[in-house]
Amino acid sequence: MMTDLYQSQRAMRQMRRQAMQRGVVAILDVGSSKIACLVLRFDGANRLSEDNSIGSLAGQTGFRVIGAATTRSRGVQFGEVTAMQETERAIRTALQAAQKMADIRVDHVIACFSGANPRSYGLDAQVDLEGQVVSESEVGRVLNACDVPDYGVGREVLHAQPVNFALDNRSGLIDPRGQMGQSLAVDMHMLTVDAVAIQNIVRCIKRCDLELAGIANSAYVSGVSALVEDEQELGAACIDMGGGTTSVSIFMKKHMIYADCVRMGGDHVTADISMGLGVPAAVAERIKTFNGGVHATGADDRDxxxxGGDTGDWEHDRRTVSRAELIGIMRPRVEEILEEVRVRLDAAGFEHMPSQQIVLTGGGSQIMGLDGLATRILGQRVRLGRPLRVHGLPQSATGPGFSSAVGLSLFAAHPQDEWWDFEIPVDTYAARPFKRAMRWFRDNW
Amino acid sequence: MRPLRATRAPVIHRSKPLAGPDADFSSGARSEAEPKLRLSGVKLFGRKSQRFDPTPSRLNYRLQRWMLTPGVRRGLRVGLPIFAICAAAGIYFGSAERREAVVAYVADVKTSIQQRPEFMVNLMAIDGAGTNLSEDIREVVPLDFPISSWDLDVEQIRDTITGLDPVKSASVRVRPGGILQVDVEERQPVIVWRTRRGIELLDETGAHVERIASRKEHANLPLIAGKGADAHVAEALQLVNTARSLGGRVRGIVRIGERRWDLVLDRGQRIMLPTERPVRALERVLAVNEVQDLLERDVAVVDMRLGQRPTIRMTKAASEDWWNTKVTVGNGQ
Incomplete structure (x- = not known):
């Protein structure tokens, strides 16, 4: 059932290990409006600081950004590849610039994307332990005992992370290995996306002569970088407002427990401005960036x-618009996006969370006055999030638009345990008949 | 009202160029300004100016990746210069003509350094040799001065000089001031050796010193004769020394059968000495001579070859006298 998934994900893990050995890996954030590429250099895992303390960033400083580049994305809509040639060219551009800055060749790439209809599933299972002690194979067995729902043809599992273990009646265990008990239960979060989207991205990266060393959902990785540690622990939602999509991820006890994606983003705001004012998209983007907002005041009527325009028609080229009008165009769309996010959060049962912190990040969150508007729609505890600071990241890449790229760097350095990191129990894995025979012998003699 | 100009690169919002690591951070659009000055020809076949699409071509991309590969970079930085130098040298020295020219040039430079006045030797000074020997030395070491000290083989000159008979040892060195200093120690003749081929002078080790025409030239030196006598000059000198008490009566010492000595006195007298310990035997004879005046009598030969039985041979006349004389034995009979 899951065998080929195991194979491909394990192959990617193997690639990641190779990349770690070589010490250089590229991070590729394939977004709808920009493609960001970071080149990381790993200096050796978990090096402690001089005074033997755990150091800044809780020991997540095993890497350094040595190259960074971003380019305008092409051929990507709603976070999915729609024109492969164009996307490939954009990836090539970003990667070449980053390589040039890093002054080293990169062969392994870890990518993330936001679209492709992510859907979350909560899985659970319980097994009786064979022995008294929980071993690695027991964890694998309980994970494999999860009842996988029918997630549909043409979908693929992107993440499958065990978020909670329970041993007998003790719940909330992070790592049950080595503990004593009778029965082991697990809660797992599984995220599926459209298989075609993954295949397209894999194919684009292959066409750039690169090896894919991992793939992640950008809702997850931007949550990793934009939420601070206690928010991840106590529960928070990260809303990554990108160009084509707005991703929602909910974190609890440092695990993602829900992810979804609204297929609207900053590009739609730009498109509204472009249509409403009758200007090209580039001009609309510029007006939005410099003059945009969501709260109109009296002064905005006079601003x-x-x-402009370059038609040659004097009247046409001297058009002006007041900032209040611009806000009047932008605000309904932003409200619509946030309402949609609200719907997703309600569907996920966010109101039942103990802590209802909401963090807005992504390039779209830079709209002036967005936090005030979001407070009205999403709830009182809203803040604007910026990605974690990592070593060597250029100042230009520290904005909220890079939270998924930075999160993917952290993900590359310290990936969370996933389903496929544990061995499959031999009795469900038909490809190992010899081991099965050995096991039969052991059991019967 | 704020002026607003549409640009084709909406990504860049930077007001001034950044410094530090951000300077390299490049966004997709062309951010660097066009150079103000540019050769007009370059623009024709150079890169296209104001290219909108910043995407590198596949070939360009692959080439850049290839050039960023550490092995290739090392090869280009180290291997390529080495290869270029080797190739250039190989091509240059491929032609025999140029090779010879280089060799000739090197030789020329070498000669010009060797011919500097600091290295030139102008004369040869010989110390410790007589006139004849000096001439001989100058004859066997034919050097036409001035000569560079690089061309002098001092070892060989010394061997040549030492090879001369009258030279016991020699040292040759180049003294500052361009002088070839030869210090010679001559052999001192101590004995005259007469052979069938002539008369020679020998030193105390028996080495040949000089050939002389007449014994009279060195009348004060003792005379030895016989085949192989030169190998035992030291013993001969001991014997001569021992026989000093005989004064002028000693004619010389003869080596018999390359084995033992005969001391020859005047009046045809001979003392035949044994092979072993000849000096001791001679001392015995001299002691007898002291007491009995043995050698003053008509004795032709004193034969000491057998130590237990010294024998005397009388002269012929004495023997005849002996036969005619009636000897009275001690008891009067």
């Missing part, structure tokens, strides 16, 4: 913005 006229030159929207």
């Amino acid at each position: 006229l913005i030159d929207i």
